[in-house]
Amino acid sequence: MRPPERWPLHPAPAATESLSSWLRRTASSYGMYSHQLLEHALGHRELSDAELDLNPPRYLLDELAKRTGLDQHRVQAMTMAGWVPWLFDSLTPAPDAYETYVHQFSVLLPPTRRQIYTPRKWLPWLAETRVLRGCRECLKSGPTILLFWQLPLMASCPVHRHRLETYEGHPADYIKWTTSAEDQRELPDSLFLMDRCTWQAIATGSVDLPRRSVHAGVWFRLLRTLLDELSAPQGRYGRQLEDVRRVWDHCGNPFRAGLHTWQPFETLHWTRQQQLLEAAAAAMEMIEAGSLTALGTSAHLLRPEPKAPISSGTPPGPPTARAGAQKQPTLDELWNTVTTTLDACITAAKTDPMVAKHLFDFAHYGCRSEESVRALKDAFAELQIPLDSLSQTKGKKPFA
Numbered sequence: 001m002r003p004p005e006r007w008p009l010h011p012a013p014a015a016t017e018s019l020s021s022w023l024r025r026t027a028s029s030y031g032m033y034s035h036q037l038l039e040h041a042l043g044h045r046e047l048s049d050a051e052l053d054l055n056p057p058r059y060l061l062d063e064l065a066k067r068t069g070l071d072q073h074r075v076q077a078m079t080m081a082g083w084v085p086w087l088f089d090s091l092t093p094a095p096d097a098y099e100t101y102v103h104q105f106s107v108l109l110p111p112t113r114r115q116i117y118t119p120r121k122w123l124p125w126l127a128e129t130r131v132l133r134g135c136r137e138c139l140k141s142g143p144t145i146l147l148f149w150q151l152p153l154m155a156s157c158p159v160h161r162h163r164l165e166t167y168e169g170h171p172a173d174y175i176k177w178t179t180s181a182e183d184q185r186e187l188p189d190s191l192f193l194m195d196r197c198t199w200q201a202i203a204t205g206s207v208d209l210p211r212r213s214v215h216a217g218v219w220f221r222l223l224r225t226l227l228d229e230l231s232a233p234q235g236r237y238g239r240q241l242e243d244v245r246r247v248w249d250h251c252g253n254p255f256r257a258g259l260h261t262w263q264p265f266e267t268l269h270w271t272r273q274q275q276l277l278e279a280a281a282a283a284m285e286m287i288e289a290g291s292l293t294a295l296g297t298s299a300h301l302l303r304p305e306p307k308a309p310i311s312s313g314t315p316p317g318p319p320t321a322r323a324g325a326q327k328q329p330t331l332d333e334l335w336n337t338v339t340t341t342l343d344a345c346i347t348a349a350k351t352d353p354m355v356a357k358h359l360f361d362f363a364h365y366g367c368r369s370e371e372s373v374r375a376l377k378d379a380f381a382e383l384q385i386p387l388d389s390l391s392q393t394k395g396k397k398p399f400a
């Protein structure tokens with residue numbers, strides 16, 4: 001059998017470049033259009049950019065890999081299909097796809113508070129109509145289109161710190177920027193930081209969160225969960241309504257991005273999608289700062305580590321043990337430190353189940369009878385420190 005002909009010219013794909021973009025650049029090095037390259041060199045019918053970038057036939061990808069000497073995985077990664085199961089569970093819509101993807105985690109709201117929707121033919125991040133987006137600065141240096149620009153997964157370019165903008169045309173030949181004035185607002189720091197996490201997920205396969213690094217698949221689902229929670233009907237927020245309103249006030253966008261009836265994020269206009277991404281970024285910032293109540297079972301991933309005396313679960317050693325040369329604190333100063341620390345612990349324990357557990361374990365140490373344990377639980381209830389959330393999180397009753 002004759003070995004497949006290797007194409008002499010084949011520009012290296014840029015990181016996360018889309019297949020349609022790479023094929024167009026490859027074809028142009030022969031003075032051709034990509035559909036001509038497909039037809040003349042591979043005998044394949046013309047495919048639209050959307051078809052090429054979503055889920056093109058596997059044999060076509062294998063053939064492209066052979067012709068260019070690229071690794072098969074590298075060619076596949078230029079298509080959405082190459083991102084199953086990290087970014088997508090599957091590219092075949094299923095009735096329970098929404099629940100599987102969006103309800104696996106919870107951040108702001110307890111899982112039972114959220115309504116499970118079953119939008120038809122739903123796939124995460126993908127809309128039926130393709131929106132062209134790009135970074136104006138990136139496109140100045142060449143017509144390389146990134147696969148992820150097509151998805152409402154992030155709103156900015158991590159290199160140029162610019163918002164992505166919508167356009168019409170093909171950047172190599174003709175481009176008309178169509179961004180509305182409303183979408184040219186300054187990029188908030190929190191959104192830039194969140195987008196940087198998303199880029200980290202794409203580029204490295206994991207994201208460094210305050211407590212630990214999580215797999216990219218977890219990050220994409222956490223983000224999609226937060227977007228769902230922030231667009232939930234008002235009645236679902238219960239006593240957290242004011243908190244959620246503060247998130248929207250913080251980013252200066254209308255409550256629920258102005259939605260009157262529920263719609264999946266993917267079908268919203270880009271302006272609303274950006275508002276929701278801004279709200280998600282603001283919520284993440286506020287959760288990390290401890291200024292937002294987050295009752296979801298995965299909220300702890302977005303919080304910083306509790307301060308040392310709490311995380312160790314043991315009381316701090318005597319102050320004389322360290323830095324002997326330092327002046328001895330007075331009893332008043334010591335007491336001040338104790339009460340300030342305790343206040344900080346109680347505040348943190350109200351929103352962080354892990355801190356609540358450590359605080360409870362610490363206080364529980366001195367309890368010798370059921371009665372004293374009950375009294376301790378009452379004291380926690382009075383201080384509004386939720387103990388139930390932890391037992392739900394772990395699926396057992398740590399305080400029993």
Ligand SMILES: [Zn+2]
Pocket residue numbers: 135136137138139157158159160161162
């Ligand atoms: Zn850029």
